[in-house]
Amino acid sequence: MAVAELTSRAAAAASFARNNANSLHASQIYVPSSSSLSSDHFRTRYRSTVLPKITCSVNQVQNSAPVQVEIPKDKADCYGVFCLTYDLKAEEETKSWKKMINIAVSGAAGMISNHLLFKLASGEVFGPDQPIALRLLGSERSIQALEGVAMELEDSLFPLLREVNIGIDPYEVFQDAEWALLIGAKPRGPGMERADLLDINGQIFAEQGKALNAVASPNVKVIVVGNPCNTNALICMKNAPKIPAKNFHALTRLDENRAKCQLALKAGVFYDKVSNVTIWGNHSTTQVPDFLNAKINGLPVKEVIKDHKWLEQEFTEKVQKRGGALIQKWGRSSAASTAVSIVDAIKSLVTPTPEGDWFSSGVSFVYTTGNPYGIAEDIVFSMPCRSNGDGDYELVKEIQFDDYLRSRIAKTEAELLAEKRCVAHLTGEGIAYCDLPEDTMLPGEM
Amino acid sequence: MAVAELTSRAAAAASFARNNANSLHASQIYVPSSSSLSSDHFRTRYRSTVLPKITCSVNQVQNSAPVQVEIPKDKADCYGVFCLTYDLKAEEETKSWKKMINIAVSGAAGMISNHLLFKLASGEVFGPDQPIALRLLGSERSIQALEGVAMELEDSLFPLLREVNIGIDPYEVFQDAEWALLIGAKPRGPGMERADLLDINGQIFAEQGKALNAVASPNVKVIVVGNPCNTNALICMKNAPKIPAKNFHALTRLDENRAKCQLALKAGVFYDKVSNVTIWGNHSTTQVPDFLNAKINGLPVKEVIKDHKWLEQEFTEKVQKRGGALIQKWGRSSAASTAVSIVDAIKSLVTPTPEGDWFSSGVSFVYTTGNPYGIAEDIVFSMPCRSNGDGDYELVKEIQFDDYLRSRIAKTEAELLAEKRCVAHLTGEGIAYCDLPEDTMLPGEM
Incomplete structure (x- = not known):
């Protein structure tokens, strides 16, 4: 030598x-x-x-x-330059920074993550004084790709990104995670029924729930993106009894964003004028984008968009078909805008909700204060939430219902209860019984 | 009705x-x-x-x-909700914003752009009070995909993104552009020589230069990413005589970032301790990552990394082989980190360079003040630059040279002069004569 x-x-x-x-x-x-x-x-x-x-x-x-x-x-699984240890408090430039947070991401070698990780690392999500550690979960098949992702993160020289760990064992990767962004899920294969998909992905989310329960921070916030995300979130929650149930979210923010865009297009206003949009229920074709409570320029949508037939008959379909239309145009699924919506979902929990507005998230009634809407408890149901920016949230009380909205909520509620029966073997609630009547996967998410 | x-x-x-x-x-x-x-x-x-x-x-x-x-x-080519017109000065939330800027991007349906556009739109690059208009150039083949990109931008509800135009004619798309990020280029096909590639892409960049000259803002800043980027930038510049020559850049920032990461890894320090790294010359395998002037923790690299054999024999190769290694791991080229490096390149021009540091950019000596390095003029050569944040830059004077650095700079200089002779028919300098001795495309950029 x-x-x-x-x-x-x-x-x-x-x-x-x-x-x-x-x-x-x-x-x-x-x-x-x-x-x-x-x-x-x-x-x-x-x-x-x-x-x-x-x-x-x-x-x-x-x-x-x-x-x-x-x-x-x-x-043990740190990558490259991120294996270094140092004391951020010892240096002038970094001593005013907050304590580092651990963010676990599953499906980390996939396209959504490929957008999301760079947003997390840039400081765009948690702010310019929040150092972060990324703990990336891949599969045996994707571990090489995950190294590639870590290499690109190294080459990006993000000052706030201080640790990157990669691995295939959730019990290692989720260690001390304060956020868990669960993006990875098996896509539906040819001829696979929704029930099969629920079972296959349910197994994954049951395991990940157990792992989070065992090794994550006790107050970890979990956002489930992998489909079928509501029931995956429920399974994950049921397998992690030590973690507060209210910490589990299913992502419906992309649906909310798309609904706002469609209302803006219809009304001929810029999308920043649209507020108070709730997505109710399941992230599936039974979801209910709520135009009764939504506002445009502070006015009820129905006062601004007089074409109520469009609202009742076309609006929801336009929101739901957006993913399919995108695949047709672009040839790929909506990785970039999904990543943006995950960023939005996190920001909504770590920054105070603007006065009078709210955001949608798939959450469970269990352990939250009260049941303001009369919807079945113990399912993960997308509802209007507000946060004071501490990572927690509460449900919005001032919501109007009419028969039309009620009937549609009932339908998505029934679907989530049926999905729940389908995965009883994974939630510790006995023998599964699956009677899902139809395919309700959103176009572009097959 | x-x-x-x-x-x-x-x-x-x-x-x-x-x-x-x-x-x-x-x-x-x-x-x-x-x-x-x-x-x-x-x-x-x-x-x-x-x-x-x-x-x-x-x-x-x-x-x-x-x-x-x-x-x-x-x-005429606006997309969806971005076709709306409004007066930002009339609204409370937006009246303190700066005047909107037009950013043109070519190759806008490609993977690098798919990362970059969302960064531009989020405010990460130009700041939270800078509304932007994106003018996206695609090809006949990619125009559908470009619509998909515009749809995802709509669905992302970025408040600062106020206009999106898409099209296939640079004379339309580059209209009033204040930034032109030229990413699109034809990839090299099987059996294609570098000379062929120079010619094919040269034609594209000659046309785009003419279009910028005709319709862009007279002080448009142009960053060429599409390879071979130095000579493409030269061609573009020569076809746009109305635009100051110093406004044309070829992207070598990813090389600089990779060089910093490799020096950090070798020294066992975090990458934020590495500064003053210059990439000299061509974005090709003749490029010179400069370890003579680079610093780690403010000390000359050669004082910190005593393994000078590694610096001379392995370091440059490690930087250059990074793209190829990534493709091997990840199966795709480095779209995400390339987009980050474009962001870095823009930020380096719109924010003051930290005291004592500099950044690399492929620029031309023509019309800049003096020629501090004795390198041939009238080629686009990567050099150390400083900016006061006004979009402009100057070359750094305090640079050390030794025989080793000089001899390597001479080689990349000779290559760029040979490339220039190769494209004389596209720069208005007579008949092309091509005598490129070897293939110097960087691995992973074929």
């Missing part, structure tokens, strides 16, 4: 040691005996491919006494 | 008229005679598919006298 190489290794080791001095992590770094030491000090390791831990004694060091160093054990 | 429909049309028309009252745009809106009036008021039109302009007299209006309305002529 050339002296120059040794010196460099020593410098790196010394640097690690210095940086570790004030941190909770181990103060020793093992350096693998591989000859390509340089950037491979910090290498990705998976459960199945642990590197040999060979102690390397170092003869020449810079500004420091000889040290033995070790890659900290609790960072 | 149902009365309800007419009423809605009238409301929309009235809304247009109100919003137009204080704007520069035409105060009349034509409504097409199509029966699907609702959201199709505002429809996408291409040069070849202009809608019939039929004056529609309206019988019922809301809060207003009858009006005749017309889609403004200068918004």
